[in-house]
Every structure is written in structure tokens, then in C-alpha cells.
Amino acid sequence: MDCAATTPVSKQVFDAMTPYFCENFGNANSLHSYGRDAAASLNTAREKIASLLGANSTEVYFTSGGVECLNWALKGIAHAKKDKGKHIITSAFEHHAHIKACKTLEEEGFEVTYLPVYEDGVVKSSDVEKAITEKTILISIMLANNEIGTIQPIEEISQIAKKHKIPLHTDAVQAVGTLDINVKNLGVDLMSISAHKFYGPKGIGVLFIRNGLKINKLIEGGFQERSMRGGTSNVAHAVGMAKALEDAIAGQEKNVAHIKKLSSYLNKRILAEIPHTTLVGHKTRRVPQINNFCFDFIEAESILFRLDMQGVCASSGSACASGSLEPSHVLMSLGIPIERAQGSMRFSINKNLSMKDIDQAVEIIKEVVADLREMSPLYPKDQTLFKEIKRNEKSV
Amino acid sequence: MYNEKVLKEFMKPQNIGSIDNATTVAEVGSPQCGDMTKLYLKIENNIITDAKFQTFGCAAAIATSSVGTRMLIGKSTDEAKKITNKDIINELGGLPPAKIHCSVMFEEVMQKALENF
Numbered sequence: 001m002d003c004a005a006t007t008p009v010s011k012q013v014f015d016a017m018t019p020y021f022c023e024n025f026g027n028a029n030s031l032h033s034y035g036r037d038a039a040a041s042l043n044t045a046r047e048k049i050a051s052l053l054g055a056n057s058t059e060v061y062f063t064s065g066g067v068e069c070l071n072w073a074l075k076g077i078a079h080a081k082k083d084k085g086k087h088i089i090t091s092a093f094e095h096h097a098h099i100k101a102c103k104t105l106e107e108e109g110f111e112v113t114y115l116p117v118y119e120d121g122v123v124k125s126s127d128v129e130k131a132i133t134e135k136t137i138l139i140s141i142m143l144a145n146n147e148i149g150t151i152q153p154i155e156e157i158s159q160i161a162k163k164h165k166i167p168l169h170t171d172a173v174q175a176v177g178t179l180d181i182n183v184k185n186l187g188v189d190l191m192s193i194s195a196h197k198f199y200g201p202k203g204i205g206v207l208f209i210r211n212g213l214k215i216n217k218l219i220e221g222g223f224q225e226r227s228m229r230g231g232t233s234n235v236a237h238a239v240g241m242a243k244a245l246e247d248a249i250a251g252q253e254k255n256v257a258h259i260k261k262l263s264s265y266l267n268k269r270i271l272a273e274i275p276h277t278t279l280v281g282h283k284t285r286r287v288p289q290i291n292n293f294c295f296d297f298i299e300a301e302s303i304l305f306r307l308d309m310q311g312v313c314a315s316s317g318s319a320c321a322s323g324s325l326e327p328s329h330v331l332m333s334l335g336i337p338i339e340r341a342q343g344s345m346r347f348s349i350n351k352n353l354s355m356k357d358i359d360q361a362v363e364i365i366k367e368v369v370a371d372l373r374e375m376s377p378l379y380p381k382d383q384t385l386f387k388e389i390k391r392n393e394k395s396v
Numbered sequence: 397m398y399n400e401k402v403l404k405e406f407m408k409p410q411n412i413g414s415i416d417n418a419t420t421v422a423e424v425g426s427p428q429c430g431d432m433t434k435l436y437l438k439i440e441n442n443i444i445t446d447a448k449f450q451t452f453g454c455a456a457a458i459a460t461s462s463v464g465t466r467m468l469i470g471k472s473t474d475e476a477k478k479i480t481n482k483d484i485i486n487e488l489g490g491l492p493p494a495k496i497h498c499s500v501m502f503e504e505v506m507q508k509a510l511e512n513f
Contacts, residue, residue, distance in 0.1 A: 299430060301454035302406070305398075309407055327430075339427035342452075375412050375458065377434040377450035378427055 001361060002313045003197075004146060004174060004290050004348035009240065010199040016243040017201065020236035028233040029222065038235045045235075045242035052245050053191070054182035055208050061225045062238050065205040066173045067097040069192030072207055072218040072229075073169045074101040077138045077190070078110055079216040085135030086110045091123045091152070092333035094142055095171055099329060111135070117333050121150035121281035129160045136164070142171040143179060143186070147317050147330040147346055148281040149290025151179065158187030167213055173197055173205075177248035178256055178287045189213055193245075195237065200244030204237035255351040256288065262349050262358050263288040269362045274369055280334065280344065289350070292317075294336065295343040297379040298372040303345055306368040312361050315346045339378075398455060401489040406455040409462035411469075413448045422509035425501055431457050435505045437468065439513060444468050444476055456495035457502075463487045464502040477510055479503070 009017075020041065026034030028042045043057070050057040063069050078088060090102060092114040102112045113131045115123050123141055132139075139161050141152050154170050161168040169190035172181050176198045183191055190213070194205040209215055209228075221230010271277060276296040295303065300316035307314055317328030326332065327341035336344075347361070373379040398406070415436040425432035431453035438446035447465035451458050464484050468476050481499035485491050491499060 297452065299453050299457075302458055305403070305406065305455045309403070342427060342430050375409065375450060376452045377423065377432055378452050 001347040001349060001353070002315050003350035004149075004346065005315055006196050006202065007199045007350060009196075009201050010244065010247065012247060013200055013240045013244045017236045017240040020239055024235075026235075028235055029224065038233070042233050042235050042238050045238040048242040049206055049245055052249050053206075053208055054184040056211060058226065059183075059208055059211055061207045061209060061229055062234065062241075063205045063207055063229060064203055064231075065196070066095070066171070066192055066194035068218065069194070069205045069207040070095060070098045070171060071101045072215075073190045073192060073209075074098065074105065074138070074140060076215040076218055077167060077169070077213075078105050078108075080214045081137040082110075085133075085137045087133050087135040087137060088112045089115065089128060089131045089136060089139045089141075091115045091117055091141050093117050093121065093145055093147075093330040094140070095146055095173070096329075098140065098142075098171060115141075117150075119334055120285070121145060121148050121330075121334050122285060123152050123157070125153050125156035125160060128157050132160070132164050132166065136166050138169065139166055140169040140171070140190075142173075143175040143181070144172075144287045144290070145281070145330060146174045147290070147328060148292045148334070149174070149286040149288075149348075150281040151175075151285050151287060154186050154188065161189075162187065167210075174287060174290065176245065177252055178259075178289060183208055183210075190215075195241035195244050198244050198248040201237045201240045204234055204241050206241065251351070258351060259349050260288040262353055262355065263291055265355065266347065266349065266358050266362065267291060269358075270365065273362070274366055277369075278340070280331065280336065290346065290348050292344060292346045294340045295345065295369050296340060297343070297376045298369065299342045300345050302372055303343070303368055306372065307364060310364045310368070312364050315348075317341070317344050317346065397492045398459075398495075399489050402456065402459045402491065405459040405462050405488065409458050411448050411462060411465035412450070414450060415446055415448050418448075420509045420513040422505050422512055424505040424508060425453070427452055430454070431498065431501055433457065433461055433501055433505045435461075435465070435502075435509050437509050437513070439473060442473050444471050444473065453498065453501075454495070456491055456498040459488060460484050460491075460499045460502045464506060468506065473510055473513065476506065479506065 026038035028038040046060050047057045050060045106112055115127045144151050167189040170188045171192050173194045176193050189210040191208040196202040219230050224233050278294045280292040304316050317331050331341040415438050418436040419439040420437050423434045434450045436448045447468040449461040449465050451461045481503040484499045
């Protein structure tokens, strides 16, 4: 239950990619027939992706994945527009790569406003408008959060960005196959997506850059990607990504209905059958595949390993699990107390799971949580005492 | 990241719980830090006859508590005072560098319990 981390390459995608490794292996920049064939396949993949995103094929740039897209969008726009101003607006709970790129820009002298996301994990579009100054050169807000799944009001923010003539980027990495990612409907100027999150291969992503938008290169090199991104074109992966995106959008309605059913069942059972558990973020404004729970009194790394030993794979943003001293910046940005955030687990549901899988997983989760609580010095064995503490907390 | 021995100890830890008439009890760490251990010792004629723990923390914290309590039982208080975090790590066949602090936490709680006594 960790499809938000990555997904397997589907058989259909794998089959579409296979000819491009040993047979049609040409360099898309070569002038001979092998090269021309590769260039044609790359072009077809680009056109397919463009039409699926509601974009022009000259607006689709292949990259090495989501992290490169985010770095390029931020640094590319910042450096291209620094003469106009040095202010960027974003949210406090963007992907790590995004936050780190912002920190680097701050070191270079840019000013970054990290908007609050409140308890429900949703940016307020009115906050975006309030943060705009004459020096604002970019607004970048994710479409769906990768740890808690909450959906951001990109269409509303787009109206504001348009009014103030500020380019808008969205990180849609977790939204493909679940939300509408048509760039016209969203009204964005830049958008990042990554193939391995939707049954495509790892190591390829697309940055949509609206035609006419001034942006600097991130990776210097040859004439690939309309001279905007150097490096030999990864034709096999581009073909795979196009097929994966096609399948993700074609199956979207059916998959979302299925995942929603599984997700609401999982939520209902976990919250009803495991006491002292909370669902992180907005209850409904979320992509159904990402569900993040805080299990009080226990630490998530130990939950993760125990679940893994019993065949349930999940992930965690707790300090121990992430190898840092603090729980994830996402959980902290929602104002979750640190001790509660230590017990945060993300279960992301892929389209291939069944109700039976969820039932099995819930039984294992229940057992693991109960066992670890039994070991915890924080877990009040006497539940009447716990109620007493709760009452006192409320009266304070 | 963890070796087989650590995982085995973590999956089936021994000496979990509390001792009602413990001779000494100590607590180290906090939930904010992500690690917390409470150690209960029963000491009779300077010999640790029983040791139990309650731990909030990662797999390494639980494994070190389990091994640590096992190492304590049967030892005299003087012998117990000589146990270091390195001894616990050796007993576990090694810990990842980022998890060494878990063994330090057990050494601290053990020393604190013996000091309180």
C-alpha cells in the first residue's frame, strides 16, 4: 500500500517500450535512418502526451523525473525573471525537492513566501492574493500533496495569477490518473509530472512550459528538447510515459471509483476499530489513493517494519523513518503535535488492490498497533484514566 | 538497514511490561524526540532478578531494550553498571549508524535506574 512512492511498470507500457532498447536504439539526434526513426517515435510520444494534457507538443519537455521538473520550474523561472523581481510564493508543504530548491534560491537572494496550509492541509487562495507583491515572479503550489493527499485550489489560484500576470506552476506528480490534469482547465503555465507514479518507468518526467514563457535552462547540453534540456533523448522511456499517461487517463473514471470505495472502507474501519487514531488533513478534499493516519502513543518506524514483516508495505514521515531529527515538514506544517506526528503512517492504495486486500491489511494494522501500544510507556492501560486526561485537556 | 538479529529481536521482544514492586524505575527520552524508554528493575541482594521495559520508538529502540534487559537479568549491580551501549550493539550484531543513539538511550536508562537505587 505504497503506490504514492512508486508503481510497477504495467505490462502494456513495458511492451510499448521493449523495441526501443535492442532494436530501435537510435539516437534521436542522428541524421541516419536509426536516428530518424527514434526522432519520429519521440515526436509521437510528445504529441500524445501534449494532447492528453491539453497542451501543444512544443510545450512538452522531457526530463529525468519529478525532481528535475521542480528544480527546473523554480530555478528556471527565478533566474529568467530576476530583473523583474525576486519574490516567489509557494506553500509550506511542497515536495522536499521543491522546498530545497526554494532554500537554494533564498541563499541566492530570492525571497520566498511559504503560505500556511492550516489544519486541513489546504492553501487558501485568498492568502495567495495577499502575498503577491510587485516583485512576485512565480507562484508554485502543488495540486495534490504527496504525504496526505489534500487537493489544492489550483483553478482559483490560477484566476489570481492571471489577474496579476504572474506565472503559475503546479506539481501534479501525485494527481495523474486521479484528478483533471488538463493544463487549460487548471489554468497553469507550468506543470510537473513523473511517469513512475502512474505505471510508467522511473527516470522520466515531463515539464509543461506554456509557449512564450521566459525560462532559463537547468541542464546545459545539446539541442535536445528544443535546445532547452541537454542530454541524449530517452526514447524508450518517453514512449513508455506516453503509453502510461494514455492508460491512466483512459482508466481514470473506473480506477477512481474503485480506489474511492477501497479508501473510504479503509478509513472507516481504521478510525472505528483502532482507538486514538486520526486521519491527517481534510476529510474529503483529497485524492482517494493517499490516506495518512496518526496512531497515538507509538512510533511509525516500528509500525512500518512490523507491517512489512507481515506483508503490508506503507510509508511514514516520522523522524525515525525518514532518518532526520524531525518529523516531515508536511506534518509539521499542519500543526500536528510532534509526538502525534511520530506515529504517522501513509497508506496509498493502488488500482490493483481488492476489498479482501484491505480487510487483510486492516487486520494486520490493528494487530501491529495493539502490540506496539502494549509496549509503549505512553499508552494508558487504564482507559478511564485516559478519558480523565482528555477531559482535563478540553477544560484547559 | 537492520540485520536479521535486530529484526528478530524487534519482532519478538522479551521482558515487555512493568514490575509492580520494582526496586528501581527510570525513564529516559521523550515522545517529542521520537524515543522514550522506561526501565523497571527488581534487585535482591545486589542481584538484578528481573528487568522489564516499556519503549516508545523505532525498531532499534525496541530491540536494544529487549536485549538490554536480558543482559541485565542475573547480573550484580556492579556488573550491570559496567555494561555499555557497545556491549548491547555487539549483542545485536551491529546497528546502523543512525540508530546508535538507541543503544545510548538504553545505557542511559540503565545507569539512571542503577543510580536511583
